[in-house]
Amino acid sequence: MTRIKVMIVEPSVVITEGLAKVLSEASRIKVLEPVHDATVASERATALRPDVVILNPTLAESPSALLGDYSGPVLALVYQYVEQLRLKRYDAVIDIRESSGTMIDTLIRVAKTVEQGDREATVSYELSKRETDVLIQVAKGLTNKEIADKLNVSPHTVISHRKNIMHKTGIKSVAGLTVYAILNNLIDESFLI
Amino acid sequence: MNTDLIGSSTKMSVMITEHPELVMLLQRMDIALGFGERSVRDVCARHGVDTDFFILLCNVYSDASYAPREEDVLRISMDGLIPYLRRSHEYYVSKRLTHIQSHLGHIAEQLPQRVAQVFMRFFDDYRREVTAHFSFEENVVFPHITSLQEGQLDTTYHIDTFLQSHENLEDKLGDLLQIVFKYLPEQATGDDAVDVVYDILQLSMDLNRHSLIEEKVMVPYVRHLERSLR
Numbered sequence: 001m002t003r004i005k006v007m008i009v010e011p012s013v014v015i016t017e018g019l020a021k022v023l024s025e026a027s028r029i030k031v032l033e034p035v036h037d038a039t040v041a042s043e044r045a046t047a048l049r050p051d052v053v054i055l056n057p058t059l060a061e062s063p064s065a066l067l068g069d070y071s072g073p074v075l076a077l078v079y080q081y082v083e084q085l086r087l088k089r090y091d092a093v094i095d096i097r098e099s100s101g102t103m104i105d106t107l108i109r110v111a112k113t114v115e116q117g118d119r120e121a122t123v124s125y126e127l128s129k130r131e132t133d134v135l136i137q138v139a140k141g142l143t144n145k146e147i148a149d150k151l152n153v154s155p156h157t158v159i160s161h162r163k164n165i166m167h168k169t170g171i172k173s174v175a176g177l178t179v180y181a182i183l184n185n186l187i188d189e190s191f192l193i
Numbered sequence: 194m195n196t197d198l199i200g201s202s203t204k205m206s207v208m209i210t211e212h213p214e215l216v217m218l219l220q221r222m223d224i225a226l227g228f229g230e231r232s233v234r235d236v237c238a239r240h241g242v243d244t245d246f247f248i249l250l251c252n253v254y255s256d257a258s259y260a261p262r263e264e265d266v267l268r269i270s271m272d273g274l275i276p277y278l279r280r281s282h283e284y285y286v287s288k289r290l291t292h293i294q295s296h297l298g299h300i301a302e303q304l305p306q307r308v309a310q311v312f313m314r315f316f317d318d319y320r321r322e323v324t325a326h327f328s329f330e331e332n333v334v335f336p337h338i339t340s341l342q343e344g345q346l347d348t349t350y351h352i353d354t355f356l357q358s359h360e361n362l363e364d365k366l367g368d369l370l371q372i373v374f375k376y377l378p379e380q381a382t383g384d385d386a387v388d389v390v391y392d393i394l395q396l397s398m399d400l401n402r403h404s405l406i407e408e409k410v411m412v413p414y415v416r417h418l419e420r421s422l423r
Contacts (some may be wrong), residue, residue, distance in 0.1 A: 169371065173361075175315055176368030182311045183376050 003030040004111045007050035009041045009059065009066070010034065010077055015096065019054070019077070022100040028108060042068030052111050054094060057082050062089045073110045127168060132186065134161040138174060139181035198259070199251050201234040201244050208233060212255040217399065221280040222247065222273065245269045250277065253409050254402045263413050271342075271414050275335050278411070281403055282327040289396050290320050296389035300373070303381035315372075319365045326362060338415055346422040352415040359404040366397050 006029055010016045013036065020031040035044045038059040045053060045067050053067060054075045060066035063074040076082070076090040079097070087093055092110050094103050127135060130151075137147040144162070148155040171177050181187045199208050205228045209215055219226070228236045233251075237244040246269050252259050297316050301309035337350045370393045373386055 170375070171368045171371050172364040173368050175318060176365065176372060179311055179315045179368075179372050180376055182308055183372070183378070188307070 003028055004052060004108065005030050005032055005048070005050045006107065007032045007045060007048055007053045008034040008077070009038060009053060009055045011036055011038070011056065011059070015077075015079065019094075019096065019103075022103060023107065025100060026104045026108070029104065038066060041066050042070070045070035051114070052107060054107075055090075057086055057090065061086075064089075073114050075107065075110060125168060127165060131161050131165050131168075134158055135165050135177060135181060136186050138162065138165075139178040139187050141174070199233065199248055199255070201237075201248060202232050205231055205233050205236045208251065212251070214398070214402075215251055215255055217284075218247075218250060218254060221277055221284065243270045243273055246271065246273050249410060250406060253406050257402070257405060260409055263417070266410055266413050267417055271410075274411060274414070275338060278335070278403075278407070279331065282331065285396070285400065285403075286320075286324055286327065289392070289399075290323065293389055293392050293396065294320065296385045296392065299385040300377065300381050300389065303383075304378070312372075316369065319362075319369065322365070323362055338411075338418070341415065341418040341422065344422065346419065352412055352419060355412060356408065359407075363397065363401065363404075366393060366400070369393060370397070 006023060008016050008019060008031065010019070016034040016036065020034060023029045024031055032048045032050055033044075035041050041055075041059075046069055050070075050072065052073050052075060053063070053070060054077050055063055055066065057063075057076040057078065058080070067074065073091040076087050076093045078087070078093055078095045092106050094106055133151060134147060137150060142150070144155045144158045147158045151158070165177070166172055169177070169180055171180055178187075199212075209219075216226075222240070222242050224236060224240045224242060231239075233248065234244050237247050249261060249266070249269055253261065294316060297313065301313050304312060333350055334352070334355060337347060337352075340347055370390060373393070374390050377386060
């Protein structure tokens with residue numbers, strides 16, 4: 001299992017050291033070298049490529065202003081009064097008065113949500129269920145009109161699915177799509193004459 | 194004038210160093226290697242190839258964006274055109290396609306039988322279409338050109354119907370490439386798959402340039418002959 005790389009941005013050495021020690025109890029978490037000087041946070045995030053950033057929300061109006069190109073999740077590290085509105089800009093809040101277990105759980109939960117999101121984004125390169133339905137009919141040699149009738153959609157919709165299929169697979173000919181369908185077990189060769 | 198174009202005083206070896214793909218043209222015009230420091234003009238003269246015709250083909254073949262002016266095409270002797278095109282066809286079918294087919298055969302051995310059959314049939318169909326396209330050119334288009342060159346206009350065929358037929362063939366070769374490098378099961382992607390990806394890319398480029406020669410040289414030339422005899 002890959003470890004979750006965490007970067008802490010916090011001016012107080014005592015708080016940073018303590019938090020790092022607590023989080024390091026979880027074998028899944030790897031705490032990167034902490035950043036005490038907020039002005040270098042963006043640069044360090046680019047260099048260290050953390051999976052999660054834990055940031056003291058009093059350091060900046062919003063996390064994006066401080067972290068530059070970093071686009072992963074940001075947790076607010078709270079040990080004093082912070083406006084609720086400001087905390088809304090964070091993916092989650094870690095309060096140092098919480099138990100170590102709660103802090104670790106929060107962090108892992110946020111990291112997992114992001115992982116899943118990434119997986120979904122990758123899936124979108126694959127054919128959708130509807131596109132697969134259309135592909136199967138194309139591979140069987142049906143015309144756009146026949147496919148539209150069979151799937152109960154407009155021929156225009158079929159054409160747009162076909163464009164997406166072509167774009168995603170890079171395959172343009174019907175014969176090529178048939179090979180694709182067979183290789184992916186979408187149809188069996190008995191459909192071919 | 195585009196100064197990057199190849200000229201008759203260019204050294205043949207410099208031309209080949211800059212455009213290695215032109216080695217293919219030499220072979221199709223029976224120009225042997227070993228030309229030392231000779232210029233394009235000298236090498237062509239030694240092998241009885243018309244220099245202007247050779248340079249025209251080299252420029253079209255090496256630079257896809259180059260479009261020769263019609264008057265330049267028309268003042269060049271086209272005696273070598275049909276022999277060149279025939280030699281190219283022969284090379285594609287008997288050398289390249291046969292070579293690719295043998296790689297695909299090895300790949301197919303690693304596939305489940307039902308998949309292998311469909312896979313090979315895709316290539317067989319492609320090969321048949323390419324061969325049919327070449328045969329059409331050789332049996333209809335080339336005789337048409339020859340009779341035009343002899344001063345006879347047959348009215349059954351016009352070169353304007355020639356264009357467009359290339360696109361479909363390019364698509365299928367592209368599809369084959371996508372299938373081989375994206376969708377084959379991993380156990381079938383050994384050396385043969387890697388080699389064949391390279392071979393297909395090379396053939397696509399070659400066929401694409403071949404089409405450009407037909408479209409930018411043959412078609413304007415034949416259209417002019419048709420017009421002048423009408």
